[in-house]
Amino acid sequence: MPITAIVLAAGEGTRMKSRHPKVAHKLLDHPLVWWPVNAAREAGADRIIVVVGNHADEVRAVFAGDDDVEFVEQAERLGTGHAVRVVRDAVGAFDGPTVVLYGDTPLIKAETISALVAETTARHNACTVLTMLPPDPTGYGRIKRDESGAVTAIVEHKDCTPEEREALTECNSGIYCFCGGRLTANIDKIGNSNAQGEYYLTDMVGIYAEMGEPVSAICAPDFTELLGVNSRNQLSTATMIIQERINSRLMAEGVTMLNPSMVWVGPEVTVGRDTELLPMTMLWGTTSIGDDCVIGPNTRLTNVTVADEASVEETVGYDTVIDSGATVGPRAYLRPGTHLCEKAHVGTHVEIKNSTIGRGSKVPHLSYIGDTQMGEGVNIGAGSITCNYDGVHKHRTTIGDNVFVGSDTMMVAPVTIGDGALVGASSCITHDVPADALAIERSEQHIIKGYASARLERLKKEQ
Ligand code: UD1
Ligand code: CA
DSSP: OOOEEEEEEOOOOGGGOOSSOGGGSEETTEETTHHHHHHHHHTTOSEEEEEEBTBHHHHHHTTTTOTTEEEEEOSSOOOHHHHHHHHHHHHOOOOSEEEEEETTOTTOOHHHHHHHHHHHHHTTOSEEEEEEOOSOOTTSOEEEEOTTOOEEEEEOGGGSOHHHHHHOOOEEEEEEEEEHHHHHHHGGGOOOOSTTOOOOTTHHHHHHHHHTOOEEEEEOSOGGGGOOOOSHHHHHHHHHHHHHHHHHHHHHTTOEESOGGGEEEOTTOEEOTTOEEOSSEEEETTOEEOSSOEEOSSEEEEEEEEOTTOEEOSEEEEEEEEOTTOEEOSSEEEOTTEEEOTTOEEEETEEEESOEEOTTOEEEESOEEESEEEOSSOEEOTTOEEEOBOSSOBOOEEEOTTOEEOTTOEEESSEEEOTTOEEOTTOEEOSOBOTTOEEOOOOOOOOOTTHHHHHHHHHHHTO
16 A cells, blocks of 8 residues: 655754754764655655755755655744645645654654554554653653543643643654545644644644544654654764664674774665674765675775775775775775775775776875776885876876886876886886886986085084
């Protein structure tokens, strides 16, 4: 059955004290609003509508390129019920299970959404509410039940009597599954005569109960899944919870962590068995790590693919491919377009950009290699660099197989060094070097015997 998900994200989030909308703040490497959208996606929602308002452009930008997300603009923020009404007015009647999620409730799991949908369809409910029992219910809407235990209404904290605030500890998570047809038919019945003068979506529950429409609640066993993020403090709490969730899963799958509280792995990252993640490692984006690797300490990889048995130590890398058995770092910087082939080595204080380092080739110390195609078995001496930029254009360097480049060599691109060539240390290479040749560009060395002591004597006399 097709499922519609509506994610409310039009609010301001004043408690974040930010120039950016609350839902654009990041939880690990993804903005808050991405999480409920992704959970809905994983739960099989085939239509995902995000309600935007405040800083709408910034919220839309979160989903740039995702063609499964639609947006509806809520120009005036008159409450959560108003937001859903605006969606109905924009896209037409709801049909089938319609899940409503809040953009500031990022820890919700796909399986919980699925359970909510299953309950709604199995019981033919007009609405199923996801509830929770947080240790401190202050601020949350409270669930009211009759003597038989049936849900009769949700009362917002601000609209509760002091007795209700004490007695009602079961809280509304802000996540619901509605029967789309009945939501469309009745949403206009929501009024705004309450403490905040807002149209509350939560009033739907009382409206249905009065009509005799079936409504029920599922109480989440773990309230932390439903933590709302309203402040930076809650953002850091949510970060710790999601970090723990992801790291526990990885360890269960066979990944070793010396200290999981010092490893941060994004939700789309994969890590193979027997790989070790050392402290202060961050793996972001679509990064994937193979088996038997050692990553870290002090490493941040974004959209990096690492094959098996590689080691990456104290490295920052983006949009890079590292083949099996390659070794990187400590203190390497791998920029977009880098490809390190099998068993290549990139060492200390080395920067690589848009270059292929061939199989078994080594760039061990203090080098910059940019826009370069390097063959197999090459050795680049310490301090050697490619001069790929003339101030206007970028140029390519081509280095053949088994080339030996002496230390402190400048390779001024465009330039080609043929297979098996030798380049003498400290050369500035501005012309192509044929295969098997020696290229040396260096001024002659002069020797003046006894010069040092004679100079000292002379300087002393001049005093
Ligand atoms: C809401 C619930 C409350 C529940 C709590 C759980 C209502 C009336 N109350 O309260 O029962 O316990 O969440 O966290 O729904 N939004 C819009 N447009 C609007 C108003 C809000 O898009 O006009 C969005 C906000 O951006 C936010 C979400 O809806 O993502 C929730 O709104 P918020 O004002 O934070 O509701 P709460 O007071 O937290
Ligand atoms: Ca909230």
